[in-house]
Each structure stands twice: as structure tokens, then as C-alpha cells.
Amino acid sequence: MSEASWRLWSSQIWAILRLELRKTLLARRGLWIYLLAFAPALIFAGHSIIQMKTGRTCDIGDDTHVYAGVFQLFFIRLSIFFGCVGIFMNLFRGEVLDKSLHYYFLAPVKREVLVVGKFLSGLLASMAIFGTSTVLSFFALYWHFDSNVRQEYFYHGHGLEHLAVYLGVTLLACIGYGGVFLAAGVLFRNPLYPTVIVLVWEAISGFVPETLQHFSVIFYLKSLCPVAVPASVLMGNGGKGSPFALLAVNPTPAAAATAVLGLLILFTALVVFTGRQVRRMEIDYGTD
Amino acid sequence: MSENGSALGIVFEDVSKFYGDVLGVNRVNLSIPPGITSLVGPNGSGKTTLMNLITGLVRPTRGRISVLGIAPDQPEELFRVLGYCTQFDSFPRGMTGYQFVDSFLRLFGYPRPHARDLAEQAIERVGLADSAGRKIAGYSKGMRQRIKLAQAICHNPSVLVLDEPLNGLDPLIRAETIALFRSLAGEGRHLLISSHVLHEVDVISDQVVLLTSGYVVAEGKIHSVRDEIQEHPMQILIRCNNPAELASQVFQRDCAAVEARIHNDGMGLLVKTRDADRFYLMLNHIAQNGINIESVAPADDDVLSVYEYLVGTGESTK
């Protein structure tokens, strides 16, 4: 590949990014993704406000566990999951439904470059939204603590380290789910089926044989989270057990390097597969 | 691209396309030269399929296609020399006319100033300079059609494929757009236009391709195509002061006429003949015998008549 080719591809990818980010980040119809993403930040901000108003003292360890529980059980499994459904499925399936995909196919762009450009745009958008939410919700949760306690936790404790890991997990979640839903958007006419299948699979992946667990995004992400979710966090309803408790089970966590590598391999395979499918894709808008 | 790519034009070699059991086009062998070529045919005849095959939006079930020597499965090369104005009346959401043209120009890898200049030129050429800053969703149908055209021509392609480009345009804009097509064709480009408006096809086209039910039934210049339709005698309208006397003379002199009919207005004679050249020769002699002939012209040497003979009822409505 000549340098001229690389330069051309990079300028084309940049053009695709500009086109797509305008549609994803700045469109009103993407508002629901922002609501999904920033819900935890709002919840934790509410928590801090209530604590400050009532003057109650919290244990920073308990709040850390609460954050871990909300992050693993709600933020990754629901916010990022559905957010990635909306962002990545839209990249191709949405264009087909809008009958605008042919404009990309009529440009002098290799289809593989188109897939990479669209994936990167989805990743940038999702990372910007969910990464910001991760940071905001993290600080919102600890906001009500005394500044000495906060500083001790962030700079001398594991605070910033945990935040960095959570950001990394958010990025990997966007990469993993992004790859899955990018491929699903190209393969399936009806995104409901892959959404339900993946949702159910992710829910039961903790209970299937270990080999099969490697085909689940959440398996790697759970393994990377810095704080395990204790059962007490899930006893929200006056001590009654919650079905969400089952989702927190992680009997055989993967090593960090394995988890990161596994996700990257999964995503690479999916993007290559999607590139192949798009190369052979025909424009057939048909009827809904 | 081969050295003689320009000379090759758009070439179809035994191309067929099936959508499952439904025939799109079958065994199409075509070579489209520079100039304006019109694709004519009824709805469902395969015009859009043919255009989509040229541009790689669909792949042929069988056969090969090349555009200036480039195969449609090489979009990175093909769309530098080809522009396609599709029939789809849909656009990426939330874009203005200018953004629509400019954004897709940036996909070519052009730097921003160059893309901007090209976009502005193309928008100017289709007469949308005043509305370029407005959202496409607020455009009228004619404006949407023109912005699609701008997007197709903005990168100065050698080949333009235009699927019903005059749809929704008012008469003034139609005339301007036709002038634009003529100007583009005059620069040596290949223009492939599909249209249902046959009198316009007559006016603008250098050659036609007639399609019906997925088959190419005729291709070439209108006159050549008409000449080859042997089963329908040529119709010739002769304007004169005494059509009845002329009719009598025509049959007396054995002018190879098979039918003669006085025109509805009584001031002309419509003759059908299988040998136009012999008829014209005889007509010369008849004219010297006192009948005042004002004009002689073929009555069915146009796209509409050819269309009706080959695709429609089989009778010219003239």
C-alpha cells in the first residue's frame, strides 16, 4: 500500500467521521442516547444532593460498591448496550431505512474504508457520550464527601485508578458492543432479533460453559471491573433479593490481558466480517 | 483504466440480473458511446436495473460490465469518472443543499477549498445558489431533483447516469437542464438518461436504447432504428393542395405505397410505404405534374412511434 493510498484513506475516513458525527452527536433524534447515558450521573448527583441536604454521613467504601453495582448491572448492560444498539445499528441499517446508503456507495471510497470510517465515527460518538457520563457520574457520587476525604480517596487511594479502569471498560464496552451491532445492522433486516438475542445471551453468559463465555462481551468487561459487586448492594427493596443479583455473578473471571485481547480480537473479526459483507452488499431498499 | 478506456464507453457483455425469480434484465449486450443516450421503456422494463448495474449498486447474475474500462466492483476508481443521479427521493437527514454536495465531495479526498469550489460551481450550474443554505427537507420536489443532479455532476465525471432527471421540474428549468445536458455531452462525456417523456428524448438524444420486460429491443440512432422496423411500413405525410389527386397518382405510378389516407384536416396525404427511397423518387415526378406539394416529412420517424411499434400497441397513434 503506497503512502498516497494511506493518505487518501485517512482523508476519506476523516470525511466520513465529519458526516456521521454531525448525524449522531448533533441530531435531535439521538436525544434518547444522551438520556440513557447520563441517567447514572443524574442518579448519583441526586444521591449526593440528598446526602448533603440531610447531613448524613456515608461510607466511601459503600458508595464505591454502589458505583460498581450501578456500573456493571445498569450502565454497561443497559445504557451502553442500548446506546450502542442505537448508534451502531444506525450506521448501515439506519441508512438503508432512510434510503441514503447509496450516496456512500456512489463515492470513490473502498467499502472496507467506509466500514472502518463508520465504525470509528460510532466509536467516537459513543465514547464521547458514555465516557463523559462515566467521569461525571464518578465525581457526582463522591461529590458530597468532605474535600479531605475526596482527595485522600482520589490521589492517595484507588480513586483515580478506578476511574481510569472504568473509562477503559467503557471504551472496551463501546468497542465490543459496537462491533457486534455494526455486524448485526448489516446482517439483519430487523434489529429487534439480534438485540433480543444478544441481550438474553449476555444475561445468561455467566451460567454457560467457560468456553462459550468467551463469546460474550460482558464476560470480558466484568473481569476488568476494579470492584466486585457485593450482594448487599443489590438488596435495594427492603432486603428482598433482586434478579439483578444473578447478573453480578462472575465465577471465572478472565485475566486482564486476556479480557482486553479477547475483546479486541472479537471486534477485529466482526469489523473484517462486516467489511466483507458490505463489499458484497447491494442496494435494495424494498418496502418495510 | 485502459489506454483506450474513453473509446470503450459503457459496455455490457451478455449481462443478466435476476432478483430471485423475477427478471431484471436478460442477456443485455450494449455499447454506449459518448453523447446523450436515452433509455426508454415502460415501467418495470429494467431501466433502473441497468443503471444500478453500471454503478455497482447491484451485481449482475451473469455477464460483465465495464465503464471506460473500469469494472463496477472497483468503486474507488469508478466513481472518480462516473456520477449517478438516482431515482430515490431521499437524502441524509438534517443536511442543507450545500452540505449535501460538499460533504460527499470530501469523500473524494479533496481538500476543503477545492471541495467548496466544486460544490459551489455545481450548485450554481443547477440554479440553486440561493437555496443552498436551506435544509433539503424543506425543498420542493424540483429543488430536490436539482440538488441530486448537482451532487452527480460536482466532480466533473466523464460518465453521467441520470435516472429520470427531469422528474418534477417545471418547463423553464427543464429547458435549462436539457441545455446543461447538451453542454455536458458536447464536452465529450457519456450521458445515459432514462425518461418517459418521449418528445424530449427525441429532442435531446443522440441515440436510444429501448427496453421492454428486461430485454433490449432496439438501440442506436432513432432513424436507424426506425429503418430496421420492416414490419411497420414507413409513414410519410405530404402536405399539398389536392390530396385526393395525389393519392390517385401515387397508386397509378406504383410508388411502393401500401396505404394512403387523407389527413384529418384535408390538406395532406398520409402514405405508408415499405420503400421510402423509391417513393420519394416517384414523388418527384408527381410533383412535376401540377400538384402543389408544400412539405414532405416522415410521420413516424420518432421515439414515440418506435416505442409504440416495439413496446406498445404496435400502431402509431399519429
Added chain:
Amino acid sequence: MAVRKRSYRGYSGDLTPMWSRFLIVTRYAFKTVFSSKFLTAFFVCCFFYPLGCAVAIYLNQNLRVLALLNIPAMFDVDGRFFFHFLNVQLVLAFVITALVGPGLVSSDLANNALPLYLCRPFSHAHYVFGKMMVLVTLLSLITWIPGLILFLIQASLAGVGWLTANLWMAGAIFLSSGVQILVLCLLSLALSAWIKRKLAAGAALLGVFFFGAGLGQAINASLSTRSGSLLNIGELMASVEITLFRVYSETPVPSDMAWLALLTVCVFCLLLLERKVRAYEVVKG
């Protein structure tokens, strides 16, 4: 200008009653729904459980069978029985809603069909009601109708005494199903109208239930409260059902709050429908 003789006369015969016009929309929507073999097969499968329950009720009252097994009764046909029956059927109802509901309005919006409907003497209300009747009919056929049939079977076998003592259960079956059907219908229609894409509307319906449940749990865990459950439509409907069937002493959400929250959801959906079901779309900019 010449005066031309008017040979055209408008239709002067009888018209169908105005109130029944919405059924036209329903009839054609049913045609589309049942063109899907998968959906038709699934709908048929929804009757297997009621059929099984009917057989079970019959066997439960069959003295000879009970004597053979040497037991007084296999199970009690009480509020708990019908509560569990409806729970199963309402899960199936949710699946049918997810499959049918999203396409009802979104297809018309996406294909600009609303002007065609609304330019006739046919109001928004007729249109929405007609579309809603599709879901109401389908869901009723698998929820309260078989529920009431089971109730009647049990009553006919157990006698008038049982019937008079448990008549409230019939009301509970009807009301509980009615509320949940109404919420499901309005929610799916509103999402279908708001999101022009049928497939995205289906995913949104899933998202509303799952995300709402998750968000509710997250709020409960973070704020040490139970108010988060107000966002969990599943728990709201369960609370209403538990109260009507008198099965448990405690509900996930207080009953009055659950009713109010469900009413709020219905009103919100109606407002969305009112805003979106229009014959025109204004584009700004």
C-alpha cells in the same frame, strides 16, 4: 366558457355509521398482521396454556380422578391461580405487542400515508382507535377472554356457591388485563408514532421495559429508596395486579402510586400520539 352538462352525480346511497368507520383501519391492519406466518403461529401457541389450564381445572373437579389419586384436590382455583395464569399470558401479550405494535403507525408515517387517511372524513381519533383495536383485540383474546372462560368453567363445575363467593375474581381478571392491555397498546402506539422506523420502535419498546427496570433498580440502590420502582412499568403493572387479586400483602410499589404512575404513562402516550398523528410535517431551517 361553455356550460357543460353535468352527467356526474355523487353517491347518494346509504352511508355506514360514523362510529364504525375506525373498523376499516382495524380490518386492513389485521390483514397485514396475519400475513406473517411466524406471528400467526405464535398467536396460536398463546392458546395452549389456557387450554392446559382448562383441562387442569376440569381434572381438579373430577371426583373419580381425585379418588384414584387419593387427594382432596390437586390445587386451589383461587385468586393466586388466576394471578399466575394472567402473568403467563401477559408475558405472551408483551411479545405480541412488541411484534405487532411498532409497525402500526410508523409504517404509515414513514410512507406518508397519513394525509391519505386524514384528508377524508376520518379523524385522528378514528385512526388511533382503529389501530389500537388491533392490539386490544389480539391481547384480549389471549388474556381476559380465556381468563373469564376458565372462571366460568370453574364456576360451572364448583357450583353457585363458589361463583358468588369469588365473583370479584372475574372483575379482577377483566380489570387487571384491561389496564395492562391499555398501557401496552398506548405505549407501543406512541413509540410507533414517535419513532418512524418500525424496527427501532420495537427496540424502543423493549428498551422502555428493560431500561426502566434497570434504572429503577439503580435508583433504589443508590438512593436507598423504593421510588425507583415507579420507573419500572413491569413492577407498576404487577402492583396493580397483586392488589386486584389480593395475593400478597405487600406490593413492589404502593397500589395508589402504581395506578397514578400508569395513568401518567397513558396520558403521556396519548399526548405523544396527538402530536405525531398529523397529516403534515413542519420542517424548519
